[in-house]
Amino acid sequence: MIQFADDNTKQQVWDMWKTVFNDPDDYMEVYFRWKYLNENTLIYIEDGKAVSSLQMLSYQFTFCGTEIPAIYLSGVCTLPEYREKGYSRQLLIKSFDVAAGRNVPIILLVPQEEWLLRFYDKLGFARTFDPGAEALPSLKELTQKYPGDLYAAFREFDSLFRHKDVTVQKSFDDFYAMVEEAALFGFPPKKNLMGMARVIDAHRLISIFAERYPQTAFSISVRDELLKVNSASFTVVGGEARRYSPPEKSLFHANIRKLAQLLFGYNTLGDEEPFSAVFPEKVPSMSYMLE
Template identity: 50%
Template sequence: MIQYADVTVRPQVRRMWKDVFGDTDAFLDLYFRDKYRDDRTLVYIEEGAVVASLQLLPYDFSFCGTEIPAAYYSGVCTLPEARGKGYMSALMKASLFELQRKNIALALLVPAEQELTSFYGSFGFSTTFDAGNIDLPSLKELSGRWPGDLFGAYREFDSWFRANDMTVQKSFDDFRVIMEDSRLFDFPAARSLPGMARVIDAGSLLRIFEKAYPDISIALSITDSLLERNCIEFVAGKCRDVPYPVDIAGLAQLLLGYHTSEKAEPLRAAFPEKTPQMHFMLE
């Protein structure tokens, strides 16, 4: 049975996280105090016990000159003894419908292991974020520049990323938790993360894209094996070509401008290449 978490199963979710990921109690205290919410947590219950769970954390994502609501998958885990029974597959499918119901346009995640890329790919996710090859600005140095002024530090932090297109943005509350987490581990160096994205609302993202690029001419026929609402035809400009077939995984790469210069025509000309970024994601 799939349901949202509640106070009765919350301790099981935390215990499973610790058993699967091995995080410290200090980190878990921080996470379950400041990021965890029952109404963001889907659990699979079998014989009265939680056997799998995932959390959908809200973020804003800068996209084509505006910011859209996105959900970041966190704490995706199954008890070792319950694996191979389809519990997580059922949770993943249910989560997509929940995001659609909540009008979330885009889903994001960072696979805990490279071999999970194909698992998430089966639910329409595609690689859209490359790992950074240089260190991001130091949070330790940032803290030193703003002693006793966390909001001042946040304003500087926000200035690093807010104007960047295709980037996960952070609120002040997000930043506060990021800083506390970093202090727990003596401010380790950080780089942009390799990650994946999944389009939840193709129509709304395509309308934003079309408004941002009014001179582009393209026709697409989009397919989505899980979210039927995304199976649409999209025509931009005065294009009269036969619609180019694109599955929902490919659409995420096109809209986020992920290595689009390597795509075939007419896609290469229609979708400007960008540098999507995810960084300082609490895990």
């Protein structure tokens, strides 16, 4: 049975996280104090206890020059003795329904191991973020530059990222948690993370793309094995996107994974014509996610 966590199951979620990830208690205290919310935590109940869980963290995401809400999945885990029963998969699919109900058009995550790329791919996630090679701005240097004024440090940090497209943005509370977490480990260098995206509302994202590129005209047929509402044809012209179902004859054909990569501009210069001519290449970035 799937449900949201509550005050009676919060400790079970903590214990499960500790069992699966074995993170230090001081890190977990920071995470659960700043990021954990019962209403953003899905759990699977069996034998009267929580045996699988995930967190749906809220962020803003700059997409085609517009900030949209995004869910970042964190702490996806199942107790060892309850694995290979499909519980995580069921929780992930439920998170898609929650995102749609909250009008969140995109879900993001950072797979911690290579095999997870294949697991999430089966659920419609696509790799859309590459790991960075260069160190990002030092949180330690920023806070030392503005002693006693963390908000001033945040304003400078924010100025470095707020204008960047296809980028996860941070609030002041996010920044506060980032600094506190980094301090626990001596402010290690941070780089952009390798990550994946799952389109929840194809029409909304294509509409934002159309508005950003009003001179672009094309039609695309999208296939989504899990979220049937996304399986349709979309015509983009004059800055608007129109949805047609059943699908019409389209110039482009893409599954939901490819659609995410096209809209994010992920390695689109390497695509064949006419994809590369229609979807400008960009550098999606996701970082400082309390990883």
